[in-house]
Amino acid sequence: MSTDLVSSFVAIGLSEQKAKETLKNETVTQNLKSAIEQAEKVAQGKMDKDVGKLLYNIATKLKAQIKNHQPMLVEYVVARKITTEIQLNAALDYLLHHPLPPVDKVKFEEESGVGIVITPDQVEAAVEEVIAKYKSSLLEKRYRFNMGMLMGEARSKLKFADGKIVKNEVDMQVLDLLGPKTEADLEKPAKQKAAKDQSNSGAKQGEKKEAPSSESFVGEDGEVKSFMEIMGQAMKFHKTGENYKTDGYVITPNTMNLLKKHLQEIGGKVHTRFPPEPNGILHIGHAKAINFNFGYAKKHNGNTYLRYDDTNPEKEEEKFFTAIREMVEWLGYKPFRVTHASDNFDKLYENAVELIKRGHAYVCHMKSEDLKGFDTPDSPWRDRPVEESLQLFEDMKNGKIGEGEATLRMKTTLEEGKKDPVAYRIKFTPHHRTGDKWCIYPTYDYTHCLCDSIENITHSLCTKEFQSRRSSYYWLCNALDLYCPVQWEYGRLNLNYAVVSKRKIAKLINEGYVRDWDDPRLFTLTALRRRGFPPEAINLFCAKVGVTMAQTVIDPSMLESCVRDVLNVTAPRAMAVLDPLKVTITNFPPDQPVSLTVPNFPADEKRGSHSISFKPVLYIEKSDFRESADKNYKRFAENQPVGLRHAGFILTVEKVIKDSSGNVIEVMATCKKTSEKEKPKGFIHWVSDPKVCEVRLYERLFFHKSPEDPSEVPGGFLSDVNPESLKIIPQAYVDSTIKDAKVRDQFQFERLGFFTVDRDSNPTKVIFNRTVTLKEDPGKN
Numbered sequence: 030m031s032t033d034l035v036s037s038f039v040a041i042g043l044s045e046q047k048a049k050e051t052l053k054n055e056t057v058t059q060n061l062k063s064a065i066e067q068a069e070k071v072a073q074g075k076m077d078k079d080v081g082k083l084l085y086n087i088a089t090k091l092k093a094q095i096k097n098h099q100p101m102l103v104e105y106v107v108a109r110k111i112t113t114e115i116q117l118n119a120a121l122d123y124l125l126h127h128p129l130p131p132v133d134k135v136k137f138e139e140e141s142g143v144g145i146v147i148t149p150d151q152v153e154a155a156v157e158e159v160i161a162k163y164k165s166s167l168l169e170k171r172y173r174f175n176m177g178m179l180m181g182e183a184r185s186k187l188k189f190a191d192g193k194i195v196k197n198e199v200d201m202q203v204l205d206l207l208g209p210k211t212e213a214d215l216e217k218p219a220k221q222k223a224a225k226d227q228s229n230s231g232a233k234q235g236e237k238k239e240a241p242s243s244e245s246f247v248g249e250d251g252e253v254k255s256f257m258e259i260m261g262q263a264m265k266f267h268k269t270g271e272n273y274k275t276d277g278y279v280i281t282p283n284t285m286n287l288l289k290k291h292l293q294e295i296g297g298k299v300h301t302r303f304p305p306e307p308n309g310i311l312h313i314g315h316a317k318a319i320n321f322n323f324g325y326a327k328k329h330n331g332n333t334y335l336r337y338d339d340t341n342p343e344k345e346e347e348k349f350f351t352a353i354r355e356m357v358e359w360l361g362y363k364p365f366r367v368t369h370a371s372d373n374f375d376k377l378y379e380n381a382v383e384l385i386k387r388g389h390a391y392v393c394h395m396k397s398e399d400l401k402g403f404d405t406p407d408s409p410w411r412d413r414p415v416e417e418s419l420q421l422f423e424d425m426k427n428g429k430i431g432e433g434e435a436t437l438r439m440k441t442t443l444e445e446g447k448k449d450p451v452a453y454r455i456k457f458t459p460h461h462r463t464g465d466k467w468c469i470y471p472t473y474d475y476t477h478c479l480c481d482s483i484e485n486i487t488h489s490l491c492t493k494e495f496q497s498r499r500s501s502y503y504w505l506c507n508a509l510d511l512y513c514p515v516q517w518e519y520g521r522l523n524l525n526y527a528v529v530s531k532r533k534i535a536k537l538i539n540e541g542y543v544r545d546w547d548d549p550r551l552f553t554l555t556a557l558r559r560r561g562f563p564p565e566a567i568n569l570f571c572a573k574v575g576v577t578m579a580q581t582v583i584d585p586s587m588l589e590s591c592v593r594d595v596l597n598v599t600a601p602r603a604m605a606v607l608d609p610l611k612v613t614i615t616n617f618p619p620d621q622p623v624s625l626t627v628p629n630f631p632a633d634e635k636r637g638s639h640s641i642s643f644k645p646v647l648y649i650e651k652s653d654f655r656e657s658a659d660k661n662y663k664r665f666a667e668n669q670p671v672g673l674r675h676a677g678f679i680l681t682v683e684k685v686i687k688d689s690s691g692n693v694i695e696v697m698a699t700c701k702k703t704s705e706k707e708k709p710k711g712f713i714h715w716v717s718d719p720k721v722c723e724v725r726l727y728e729r730l731f732f733h734k735s736p737e738d739p740s741e742v743p744g745g746f747l748s749d750v751n752p753e754s755l756k757i758i759p760q761a762y763v764d765s766t767i768k769d770a771k772v773r774d775q776f777q778f779e780r781l782g783f784f785t786v787d788r789d790s791n792p793t794k795v796i797f798n799r800t801v802t803l804k805e806d807p808g809k810n
Contacts, residue, residue, distance in 0.1 A: 034058065037065055041081025051085075060099070061088035067103040080106055086117055094273055094280045095124045101132065105143070115189055116142045128273055128280050142189035149194075155186040156198045160206065171207055172214045179203070247598060255327075255361070256320040256568040266325075269297050269487045272515045279503045279513070287512045291485055299331030300365075300487045303357065304477065307337045307461075308344035309531030310546040310553040311356045313567070313588070317522040320571045322490050323362035332365030334484055338477070339371050340470050342460040350461075352546075356554040360564045370476050371462045373483055377471050378426065380479055380509055381437060381452060385418045389508045390452060392421040393438045397454075400436075403446045408438065411449070425455055428468045432457055439475065441504045445497035450474040478502040481514045489516045493578060520580045522571070525734040527552045527585070528746055533737070542750050543730070549798050550730040550754050552585075560727065561775055561785025561800030562588075566595040585729070589801045596775060596783045596800065601629035604641065604674070604714045605763040605778040605797075607724055609648040611695040612715070615683055617645035618700075627675045641764045642718035643676055648762050653713045654696060656685065663711035665696075672703055672712035674779060679709050714779045719762035723796040725787065726756040763795075770795055777803075 031052055038048035038061065052058055064084045068076060076084075083106045091099055102120060105111040111120060120141040124132070138144065159182045160167070167174050179199050180192075187195065247254065267275050270292035273284060301322040305311060311319075326333040335357055339345055357364065370377075384390040393408045422437055424430050437453040452475035457468050478501075481489045489502070496518045506513035528534060529552060537543045537551075546553050549560035557567065570591040574581055625643050628634040649665065658666035665671035667682045684697035703709070729751060736746040767776065767786075774786045782803050787796040 034062065037062070041065060041076055041084055042078030043081070043085065057088050060091060060096075061085060064088050064099060064103050067100050068107050071104055071107050076107070079112065080109075083111065083114065083117055086114055090118075090121055092121075092125060092274070092276060094278055095121070095128050097130070098124050098132065105141075110138070110143045111141060113189065113191065115192070119189075125274050126271075129282065129285060145189050147187055147190040147194075152183075152187060152190055152194055152198050155190075156183050156195070156202050158186070159183045160199075160202050164206070167203070167206060172203075172210055176203065254569075256324040256572045266488055266517060267515060269295060269299055272487075272513065275515045277499065277503070278515060279507050281507050281510070283510055284513070287510075291512045295485050295487065298487075299326045299329040300334070300485055301326045301331065301490060302334040302336045302481065302484060302486050303364075304336045304338045304370075304480075305353050306341070306344075307339055307346070307349040307353060308341065309349060309534070310352055310555050312529040312554060313524055313527075313552045313557065314522045314529060315356075316360060316554060316567050317571045317574065317576075318490070318492070319357055319360055319362060320568055321519065321576055323357070323360075325488065325490065326365075327362070331487070333362070334366050334368050334486075335364035336368045336370065336480060336484070338473065339369050339461060340472065340476055342456065342458045342470065345461045347461070352555060356558075359554070359558060360568060368480075368484065369462060370471075370480055371460060373476075373480055374463060374467060374471075376483065377476060377479060378469075380511075381422065381471075381475070382419065383509060384439065384452070384505075385415060385422060385437075387508060388415060388440070390418070390437055390439050392418045392425070392435050393449075394435050397433055397436075400451065405448060408449060411438075411440070422453075425453065425469050426467070428457070430455060437469075439501070439505065441501050441508075443474075443497050444500045447497075450501060474498060474501060475505070478505050478514070478516075479509075479511070482506050482511045485512065486514045489514045491516060491518055492521045493518045493580065494521070518578065519576045520578055522574055523580070523582045524552055524588070525582060525584050526729045526731050526736070528731070528736060529553075530737075533746060536747070537750075540747065542747065549725070549727050558773075559785075559788065560798050561596075561773070561783065562592050563595045563599065563775070565599075566592040569595060584734075586805050589805065592801050593783070593803070596777065600775040600777045600783055601637070601639070601766075602627070602631065602779055603639070603764055603766040603776045604716050605722075605724075605761060605781060605784070606648045606650055606714070606716050606719070607758050607761045607781065608651045609760075609762050610651045610654055610693065612647050612649055612680065613695065613697050614645045614647070614680070614700050615697055616699045625675055639766045641675070641716075641766060644717045647673075647715045647717040648719060649713055649715045651693075654693065656693070664713055670709050672709040673700075674712050674714050676715075677703055679703055679707070714781075716762045716764045718765065720765055720768055720795065722761050722763045722767070723794060724758040724761040724784070724799065725796065726758065726799045728754045728756075730754045761797075763797075767795060775800065 034052060035045065035048045038051060039045055043051065051061060061084065064087050068080070068084060084103065087099060087102050087106070091102070102111070102117070105120070106117070111117055120137065123137055123140040127133070156179075159179050162182075163174070163179065176199065180196060183195050183199060184190065184192065270288050272278055272288060273280055303319055303322045305315065323333045325331075335354060337350060337353070354364070354367065381390065391408070391411055391413055393410045395408055399405065421430070421435060425435055425437070432455045435455065436451045438449040439452050440449060442448050443450060451472050453469045453471055455468060456470050459465050460467060460470075478489070495516070499516045499518070502516050503513055523529075528537070534546065534551060534553070538545055543550055547555035547559045549556050554567075558564075567588075570588045573587070573591065574583060621643070623642060623644055624640045626638050627641055628636070628638045630636045653664045653671070655662060655664070655666045658664075658669040662669070665680065665682070667685060670679045670681045672679050678700040679702075680698040680700055682696060683699050685693055686695040686697065688694050731746070731749045732751055733741045733749050735741045736749040739745075742749045763778070770776075770786050772786050772788045772790060775783060777783050780803070783800040784797040785800050787798045790796045
């Protein structure tokens with residue numbers, strides 16, 4: 030059979046290799062086979078390669094929703110009425126806009142260019158017009174001019190002209206205007222060197238200049254770009270009202286009327302929705318969904334619903350509703366409307382009754398354990414009379430049937446093979462919003478697509494695991510003759526070294542491994558906000574990951590890198606000492622001011638400044654002092670002076686004081702001004718007259734990349750928890766800059782990292798969370 034097909038495909042002009050490649054795609058193979066069979070019936074003689082090429086294009090480009098038009102297309106190709114790929118593409122586009130029979134043949138032929146002949150004189154005239162339009166630019170730029178622009182405009186004037194003929198005419202007329210290429214035309218353009226960053230020119234002598242931050246994510250207004258600005262044109266979907274153009278979309282006799290009404294109701298605007306379950310806190314994966322749904326709608330001047338999928342009253346709590354909305358708004362998005370699946374419970378019930386009446390649903394008494402998995406037995410109640418199912422469904426609603434004794438099931442099969450998914454189940458649990466009104470609750474498979482339809486969603490964006498439900502999504506809307514949105518799937522975003530399961534996070538909380546849902550070691554959005562991750566950094570991270578069908582598992586270092594990028598341009602600098610060592614300057618100049626003015630952003634001093642104390646007693650990090658320095662050590666030692674950042678002074682050891690155990694507890698030092706002649710090897714940060722604060726240092730919560738993977742962590746995720754993931758420094762010294770700091774204020778503590786004021790702070794004690802270090806710790810990997 031395959032040998033015969035290869036021969037058949039070769040006979041219409043395919044190479045043997047291409048014919049064999051085609052056989053690997055079952056859909057294209059069947060389409061091409063049927064196209065050839067249809068062509069042979071109407072062909073008067075042997076088909077040439079030009080016809081064969083167009084038949085192959087039909088087989089590869091014909092969408093399922095207009096497959097019924099294949100015989101007509103083949104007939105036009107064999108009859109030489111459609112002779113070019115341009116004509117065929119125009120024909121396919123027309124049919125996609127008019128998928129339902131009968132086809133208006135006059136309009137079809139007009140749109141497909143049937144009978145249109147483009148003469149050489151027409152091509153010449155069209156190209157002359159375009160060349161004249163750009164003549165001055167062509168003479169100036171010569172062969173560096175974008176010739177593709179000339180081709181594009183010429184082709185637009187001659188829709189059905191042969192592209193090769195147009196290109197030849199363009200080349201000939203450009204040559205006639207400019208003459209042959211000169212040596213200058215053939216030279217490669219010199220690469221321009223990036224201008225040197227002059228932003229550090231005002232930095233004080235001896236200070237280390239900050240590396241200029243990447244500007245790819247910063248807009249002209251100085252603000253971090255939005256998710257969609259960074260994504261650009263990466264996401265292209267169907268236009269509103271053109272749902273029928275999407276692969277797999279089901280077209281019914283009423284589809285076009287429903288789409289027309291839908292388009293009127295939405296005013297042509299994109300409508301998306303973010304539909305979280307209010308039974309837990311959102312995590313980093315949800316950030317991608319939020320950005321995708323809200324970002325796509327915003328880019329197209331559309332609207333996004335925040336719709337709570339509140340169909341399981343046993344697990345829903347008010348704090349989750351509140352936290353979800355907070356996180357959406359924290360990421361920078363405002364819902365068009367806040368809705369609930371429960372808003373539609375009455376309508377959903379009416380639709381379920383209608384589904385039964387149409388013979389598409391039935392009441393089943395199989396136990397829940399018998400319905401698990403995919404290879405489930407057929408229900409003995411599948412063919413029960415409609416009236417009987419209607420009465421039983423009403424009994425379910427009225428509480429006359431016990432929990433687990435009956436479900437309403439739909440007569441369809443999911444793409445993954447699961448038969449007759451459940452639409453309603455019985456739960457004698459009061460609902461958060463509807464109280465005791467209902468004791469039957471709809472499932473996701475039933476609720477989601479109908480709520481999308483009710484809210485006129487244009488693009489139902491969801492993660493890839495719902496791909497197996499797409500067919501039932503379309504089936505249910507069409508079974509009820511309702512407007513059917515288009516479902517688009519994308520890959521989930523997962524992180525290494527993380528657990529995001531609500532059940533497992535609850536276990537970590539209940540067993541005391543973390544404090545709560547917003548513990549900064551978790552990857553819930555509330556935790557990331559508390560730790561100090563800016564929302565712009567999370568959106569930047571989501572944009573960098575991109576929206577693809579591929580399931581992605583990313584190392585947290587990429588997220589942390591985005592945080593550094595954003596904080597580097599938004600967090601003002603300050604100095605802090607986490608492990609203090611006292612230094613007393615014995616010759617402190619009497620005329621030296623006791624306060625210094627320091628820029629908030631040394632790389633851009635126009636962005637403000639702050640004052641810090643500078644007195645004879647100051648504190649440095651213990652790690653910045655050694656009794657003896659080797660050639661690689663650039664900080665403070667008895668045999669090596671060191672510079673003080675921002676102060677313009679060099680310290681030299683005069684005396685070292687130790688305790689009874691031999692530990693250094695104080696350094697007596699002398700100071701002198703820095704100069705061109707005498708520069709120290711290094712500069713260190715310091716504080717004087719500091720504010721005492723608590724600092725919390727966070728490391729990864731888990732040791733292994735996949736703490737939930739038994740092959741990596743046989744003892745389970747709890748056995749993989751890092752007991753050193755939180756280190757508390759009760760008495761760190763921070764300069765007086767932070768005296769008025771508020772919760773969530775952020776700073777870069779020079780040479781240490783980025784830090785954020787924690788919500789546990791109070792008027793007597795400021796508490797800082799280390800958000801991220803200044804650079805990735807190689808020890809983490």
